[in-house]
Amino acid sequence: HVIFDAKRGKKRVKSQAQGGSAQGTRRSVYVQSTLKRRPGYRTLERDLIQLQQQQLFQLFVVVSLRKSSPGNTYSxxxxxxxxxxxTKSSLHSREAEDRLKAIPKFCFPDSQDWLPTGDQPSETFSFVLTGEDGSRWFCYCRKIMPSGKGKRLPEVHCIVSRLGCFNLFAKILEEVERRREICPALVSPFMRSIMEAPFxxxxxxxxxxxxxxxxxxEVLTLCRTVDSRLEHVEFEVLLQCLSVGRLLQVFASLLLERRVIFIADKLNVLSRCGHAVLALLYPFTWQHTFVPVLPASMLDISCSPTPFLLGALTPCLPELLDLPIEEVLIVDLCADRFVKQIGDEDCILPSKLQAALQQILEEREQILCQDGDCTGDQQCDLSSLVSEAFVCFFVELVGHYSLxxxxxxTSGTWELQRESFRKSHPSRGARQFLQLFMDTQMFAGFIHDKELRKGGGKGLFEVRAVEYLASNPEPEAGGFLKGLKGLG
Structure with missing residues (x-):
C-alpha cells in the first residue's frame, strides 16, 4: 500500500511540476483520491475497544539474515x-500475505550494513503496517544475538498484533529472549500460551x-495502564531528543499534514519518537503514511507529494538530501536540529496557546515535583502531564465544536456549522489557524466521527471539553494555564 502510493505520488509530482500546479492543487487531488477509497476513520481508542475480546497477537515470526549472492551483503x-x-481467521486474505512479505525489510532496515559480531546489545523497537482500508498491524520487535560462541549475526523476534500496547509486548519479547537463550524450543510453547490469553x-x-x-x-503477569492511549508511547525519549521549541514546530507541521522525516542513529529512538509525536495529536488521528523506520531500499517513498511521517537511519541522510522531496521538514533527533525546513513552522500555532504549551513543557520537572501533585491513587508522571497539556491545548482550540x-x-443530516464554529473563537490567531486546520483530513475525520455518533461514547477529550465549557461559557484565549492547575 505504501509502495503503491509512493509510485503513484512520484508520477503525480512529475505531471504537476510540468504544469506548474500549486501545493493547494496537489492537496486537492490527494484528498479526492482518498475520498474515493473511503478509508475508515480509525482511532487507537476505538480499535482497542473493538478488539477487546480478541487474542493478544495474531502472528510471531523470527527474521534472520541470510547471505545474498553475489557479494557479501545480507538479506x-x-x-x-x-x-x-x-489463515483467513488470523490475519485475513491476500493483503495479509503481502504485508507479511514486507516485515523482514522493516525488521532489518539496515541489513546491508551488518557483519557478524560477537557483541551486540539487544534492542526493542516497533513499526506499523497500514492496509488500504486503514487497518493496522502493530509489529513489535526485539533484535537479539542468538546464543553461541564466536561472531554471529543478530536476529529479530517480531510479534504482529492489531493492538497498540508497546510496553506490554516489550515485556513479552524480553521473556521470549530469556527462553531463547536457555533453549530455542521453549519459545513456541510460550508464545502459544500467550496467544491463548485474553487481552x-x-x-x-x-x-x-x-x-x-x-x-x-512460571507465572508471567501482564498489566495494562488505565489510560490505554499512552500504552504505546514514551514522551521522555522525544523530549530528550528535541527541545520544546522544535518539538512544537514538528507538532504544528503534523497538524497541517505536512511531510516530516525523523533521522536518528538507533532504531528504538526512531520508533519511540515517531509513536510519541503522533500521540500528541489526540483527539485527532494521523490518517496518512507512517513508517517509523524506513528501510534504505524504500527511501523513494519520501518523494511522494502526500503527507507522511517517516523515520530513517542516519546513514540514509545524504541520499535523502539528494532526492527531489518537496516542502519537507527533516529533523535530526540526535543533534536536535532541522536539516531542512519550510521556514514558517514557528508561526503556525496560535501564539498565546503555543506560548502556554511551551511554558508547561519547559517547566515539566518543577510541575511534577510540586507538593500535592501526586495524591491518593493517582500517579502524576511525565506521560500524563504531557498528555493533559496537549489535550488542554485542543480543548481550548476546538473544544467548543459541540456548540x-x-x-x-439542505441535507437534514447532523453536521458541524463550520463558519460559526471558526468565527466564534475569541482569538484572532486561533481563527486563522482553524481556517487551515479545518481543511485537513484529521479534522474532517474527527468531525465525521462526531456526526455519526451524535455524542455517544466520551473519551478523555470529550470529558475535558465538557468541564471547560462548564467553567468557561465563552471560550477564553487565556484560560489554558488555569486548566492545568488540577493536573494529577
Missing amino acids: PEITQQFPNKV PAPGCTITVKSFLPGSGN HMGESH
Whole structure:
C-alpha cells in the first residue's frame, strides 16, 4: 500500500511540476483520491475497544539474515513462524500475505550494513503496517544475538498484533529472549500460551503460566495502564531528543499534514519518537503514511507529494538530501536540529496557546515535583502531564465544536456549522489557524466521527471539553494555564 502510493505520488509530482500546479492543487487531488477509497476513520481508542475480546497477537515470526549472492551483503528473511500458516481467521486474505512479505525489510532496515559480531546489545523497537482500508498491524520487535560462541549475526523476534500496547509486548519479547537463550524450543510453547490469553482491559492484569526447565511453572503477569492511549508511547525519549521549541514546530507541521522525516542513529529512538509525536495529536488521528523506520531500499517513498511521517537511519541522510522531496521538514533527533525546513513552522500555532504549551513543557520537572501533585491513587508522571497539556491545548482550540453541531437545512443530516464554529473563537490567531486546520483530513475525520455518533461514547477529550465549557461559557484565549492547575 505504501509502495503503491509512493509510485503513484512520484508520477503525480512529475505531471504537476510540468504544469506548474500549486501545493493547494496537489492537496486537492490527494484528498479526492482518498475520498474515493473511503478509508475508515480509525482511532487507537476505538480499535482497542473493538478488539477487546480478541487474542493478544495474531502472528510471531523470527527474521534472520541470510547471505545474498553475489557479494557479501545480507538479506533478511522469515526463518520461523507461529502459527505456521497465515489463515483467513488470523490475519485475513491476500493483503495479509503481502504485508507479511514486507516485515523482514522493516525488521532489518539496515541489513546491508551488518557483519557478524560477537557483541551486540539487544534492542526493542516497533513499526506499523497500514492496509488500504486503514487497518493496522502493530509489529513489535526485539533484535537479539542468538546464543553461541564466536561472531554471529543478530536476529529479530517480531510479534504482529492489531493492538497498540508497546510496553506490554516489550515485556513479552524480553521473556521470549530469556527462553531463547536457555533453549530455542521453549519459545513456541510460550508464545502459544500467550496467544491463548485474553487481552486485558485497561487497568487490569492477566497472568500467563508457562513451564521453564530448572524453574518449573512460571507465572508471567501482564498489566495494562488505565489510560490505554499512552500504552504505546514514551514522551521522555522525544523530549530528550528535541527541545520544546522544535518539538512544537514538528507538532504544528503534523497538524497541517505536512511531510516530516525523523533521522536518528538507533532504531528504538526512531520508533519511540515517531509513536510519541503522533500521540500528541489526540483527539485527532494521523490518517496518512507512517513508517517509523524506513528501510534504505524504500527511501523513494519520501518523494511522494502526500503527507507522511517517516523515520530513517542516519546513514540514509545524504541520499535523502539528494532526492527531489518537496516542502519537507527533516529533523535530526540526535543533534536536535532541522536539516531542512519550510521556514514558517514557528508561526503556525496560535501564539498565546503555543506560548502556554511551551511554558508547561519547559517547566515539566518543577510541575511534577510540586507538593500535592501526586495524591491518593493517582500517579502524576511525565506521560500524563504531557498528555493533559496537549489535550488542554485542543480543548481550548476546538473544544467548543459541540456548540456548533446541528441539523443541516439542505441535507437534514447532523453536521458541524463550520463558519460559526471558526468565527466564534475569541482569538484572532486561533481563527486563522482553524481556517487551515479545518481543511485537513484529521479534522474532517474527527468531525465525521462526531456526526455519526451524535455524542455517544466520551473519551478523555470529550470529558475535558465538557468541564471547560462548564467553567468557561465563552471560550477564553487565556484560560489554558488555569486548566492545568488540577493536573494529577
